[in-house]
Amino acid sequence: MQFLRQLFAILRLNLSGLTQRVGSSLTILVGVTCAVGVLVSMLAMGEGARQQELATVRPDRVSLSTTGSRFGQGSITRDEAAVIPGLPGVRKDAKGDPIVTLESVVIIEGRRRVTGNRIYFPLVGVTSNISELAPEIHFTAGKMFQPGLHELVANNSCTRQFTGFEIGDRRPLRGGDWTIVGHFDQGKAQQCTVLADVQTIMTAFSRNTYSRVVVMLKSAADYDLFRDAVSANPALHIEVQHEKDAIEDAFKPLNGILNFVSLFVGTIMAIGATLGAVNSLYAIVDSRRREIATLRAIGFSASAVVVSVLLESILLAVPGALLGSLVAWLLFNGLAASPFGFSFQLSVTASLAVLGVEWALAMGLMGGLLPALRAARMPISTALRAT
Amino acid sequence: MKYLPLIWSGIWRKPGRTILIFLQVSVAFALFGVLQGMKTGVEHVVGKTRADLLLVHGNLSLMDPLPLGLFEQIQSVPGVRVVAPVELFLGTYQNLSDKIGIVAVRPDEGWLSAFTYDVPAAAAAAFAANRTGTLVRKELAAKYGWKVGDRIPLKTTAAKTDGSTDWAFDVVGTYGDDDVGGGNNVILVNFDYYDQGRLMGKGTVSHFNVSVVDPKRAAAVSDAIDRRFANSSHETRTESLRELAQSQMQSIGDLNFLIRAIVGAVLVALLFATATMMMQSIRERTSELAVLKTLGFTDRAVFLFILTESAVIFVAAAAFGLLLALLAFPLAAKFIPGLSMPLEVVALGLGCAAVVALISASVPAIQAARLNIVNALASR
Numbered sequence: 127m128q129f130l131r132q133l134f135a136i137l138r139l140n141l142s143g144l145t146q147r148v149g150s151s152l153t154i155l156v157g158v159t160c161a162v163g164v165l166v167s168m169l170a171m172g173e174g175a176r177q178q179e180l181a182t183v184r185p186d187r188v189s190l191s192t193t194g195s196r197f198g199q200g201s202i203t204r205d206e207a208a209v210i211p212g213l214p215g216v217r218k219d220a221k222g223d224p225i226v227t228l229e230s231v232v233i234i235e236g237r238r239r240v241t242g243n244r245i246y247f248p249l250v251g252v253t254s255n256i257s258e259l260a261p262e263i264h265f266t267a268g269k270m271f272q273p274g275l276h277e278l279v280a281n282n283s284c285t286r287q288f289t290g291f292e293i294g295d296r297r298p299l300r301g302g303d304w305t306i307v308g309h310f311d312q313g314k315a316q317q318c319t320v321l322a323d324v325q326t327i328m329t330a331f332s333r334n335t336y337s338r339v340v341v342m343l344k345s346a347a348d349y350d351l352f353r354d355a356v357s358a359n360p361a362l363h364i365e366v367q368h369e370k371d372a373i374e375d376a377f378k379p380l381n382g383i384l385n386f387v388s389l390f391v392g393t394i395m396a397i398g399a400t401l402g403a404v405n406s407l408y409a410i411v412d413s414r415r416r417e418i419a420t421l422r423a424i425g426f427s428a429s430a431v432v433v434s435v436l437l438e439s440i441l442l443a444v445p446g447a448l449l450g451s452l453v454a455w456l457l458f459n460g461l462a463a464s465p466f467g468f469s470f471q472l473s474v475t476a477s478l479a480v481l482g483v484e485w486a487l488a489m490g491l492m493g494g495l496l497p498a499l500r501a502a503r504m505p506i507s508t509a510l511r512a513t
Numbered sequence: 514m515k516y517l518p519l520i521w522s523g524i525w526r527k528p529g530r531t532i533l534i535f536l537q538v539s540v541a542f543a544l545f546g547v548l549q550g551m552k553t554g555v556e557h558v559v560g561k562t563r564a565d566l567l568l569v570h571g572n573l574s575l576m577d578p579l580p581l582g583l584f585e586q587i588q589s590v591p592g593v594r595v596v597a598p599v600e601l602f603l604g605t606y607q608n609l610s611d612k613i614g615i616v617a618v619r620p621d622e623g624w625l626s627a628f629t630y631d632v633p634a635a636a637a638a639a640f641a642a643n644r645t646g647t648l649v650r651k652e653l654a655a656k657y658g659w660k661v662g663d664r665i666p667l668k669t670t671a672a673k674t675d676g677s678t679d680w681a682f683d684v685v686g687t688y689g690d691d692d693v694g695g696g697n698n699v700i701l702v703n704f705d706y707y708d709q710g711r712l713m714g715k716g717t718v719s720h721f722n723v724s725v726v727d728p729k730r731a732a733a734v735s736d737a738i739d740r741r742f743a744n745s746s747h748e749t750r751t752e753s754l755r756e757l758a759q760s761q762m763q764s765i766g767d768l769n770f771l772i773r774a775i776v777g778a779v780l781v782a783l784l785f786a787t788a789t790m791m792m793q794s795i796r797e798r799t800s801e802l803a804v805l806k807t808l809g810f811t812d813r814a815v816f817l818f819i820l821t822e823s824a825v826i827f828v829a830a831a832a833f834g835l836l837l838a839l840l841a842f843p844l845a846a847k848f849i850p851g852l853s854m855p856l857e858v859v860a861l862g863l864g865c866a867a868v869v870a871l872i873s874a875s876v877p878a879i880q881a882a883r884l885n886i887v888n889a890l891a892s893r
Contacts, residue, residue, distance in 0.1 A: 149788075149789035149792055149793065150789055150793065152785065152789070153785055153786045153789045153790075156781070156782055156785045156786075157782045157785070157786055159782075160778040160779065160781060160782035161782070163778060164774075164775050164778050164779075167771065167774070167775075168771075168775075171771075232573070232574075233574050234573055234574055235573060235574040235575075246574060298572075298748070299573060300573070334713075391544065391548070391775060394540055394543065394544045395544065395775075395778075395779065395782075397540050398537050398540040398541050398544075398779070398782065398783070399782065401533055401536050401537040401540065402537050402782070402786040404533055405530060405533040405534060405537070405786065405790055406786070406789065406790075408529065408530065408533075409530075409789075409790070409793045413793075457774065458771075458774075461770075463771075
């Protein structure tokens, strides 16, 4: 109790003196603001990418691909594809047909609307029951493609980012011109995706295997049943994955790079801010030598002095972290980025701000430790005589 | 010059504080070096790629295959020197997550002029003579310890006529490559051997490499090739290696804004920290400065002392930080092959350091210059 009373008394004294030491206090604040601001904005990149990757994931959808192949680059034969709808656990639509979509992916080149830069997007051939499989698809204009015709439907991200995706636009692909006949929204997805009839695509691009098969299960709980049925069938060289796992696997390298860079830069900034805090707190402690010595002389304990310096450091660092997160949010939240050809928006979330505050606490504690010890160890008699 | 000891003792008046400022500035400039180095380094790498080596691919995308039959037609375009069909696929050796790029080429007369590869004459001859032969990139050969005469089994993405995807090649030599794309894990194999053995896609290539007679006319030749196939069933798109590198690196350009913002934040934080430190230091030294003035040093001299002091600490610390960045750079360059730290970034960093030093020290230096001797000594 005694300790707490002393602590609060010193803390009040510290805080009332803040205005006299504006420079040093602001240094800590600004240093932490910059470090946390940078850390949060960098991590917002990874966070935004993850949100975008997993924007349309459903737990009851599974992705099937050739064993050992990369995401969306399998080669599933027609024979294999014919077996899948009969497996247990597959959901049936209103007409009693199993909800299984066969996909064939071709990578196509587009031009940025603003800069004219080249960018690649996937042209995904799908069976026309896609809207059963992906209820998150909503048409906002035009209509669905018709099987057998050279028709394309694009999501609205394409029109926002690239040229040549207005309804009625013709794109010269294999087998002549393909016409855009519809626009759709797909949940929160920002990545440009173009859909067309899978059989027409495979004929035009002379493919005879599917890249991927997507299956809707009766419920997420049927996953094991379905996977066991696939692995028990010797005719299928197919790997079953939850949609979420398949996507996370595919984006592991990108996420790895983003996280590594963020933490690397964030750590360096944090070290810099901590060094700045140490220096400022030393200066603050030095300028208060007489004050601290007087307190010690009238009976305040050394530990109360130590804790008060640490608390002061933290009290300056935490608002810095909040300010930094705020600046990151104002500057970068929603900013579109497409490093390595994958488009997403930076996303500054509350959990990133919390992480920023945790880092700030660490910076404040580490920065305050040495100056606090010096304050407590000061010999009272000499400090009192100091100028 | 004779004032050097004076400035030196000013710097070391409070060693702890100076060392902390030194470290802080070093850390800031280490980060500056790595970030700015990445940005400038990428520009350098793109500038070094060859503008006179053309790549002909389908007009839909880089991954759009073309029929081998276009070979003669491309060959007949005026200005074309050598046309080389190239087929790309992937394989793995033992470690399934470590992908090896397999480049199938035809070792015809003069084929090397259409590539950036540096192949010793003996190895090139052995490669041409051996259908199942492979040339291995030096770095990859060192990684797996492959030697000439070894037979290497690979699991690949390409099925053979018997349905298996396992291919085996005989190492006949190694080669070097200074191009940026593709990475180090690359081997070259014989196109004809591969094309006969594969199940699907026979008679197609990923792209054609083309070398030109006159490097200055590369752009004109590239247009002529695309015109030849306009409105045919296989329209082409011809680009130089440099154009390809540029578009590859464009994606990183999106992050330039972020990099600039970070570098800005680093410098602002630094400016703030050091300006307050210098001010604190001048306050503590009021009486010493007054004594200096009493001895006859002019206001100007005192002003310059303070500025020099901070500039020396800053430039030395920045040099140290940039040195750290130089040492850490290979780590960052892991993501972009061929990247090296450009020296102009070091110059830019030292310049920035001097500017930040002068700005942060100017206010305290003016204070020191304006110091009134009588008041300063009286307040003691």
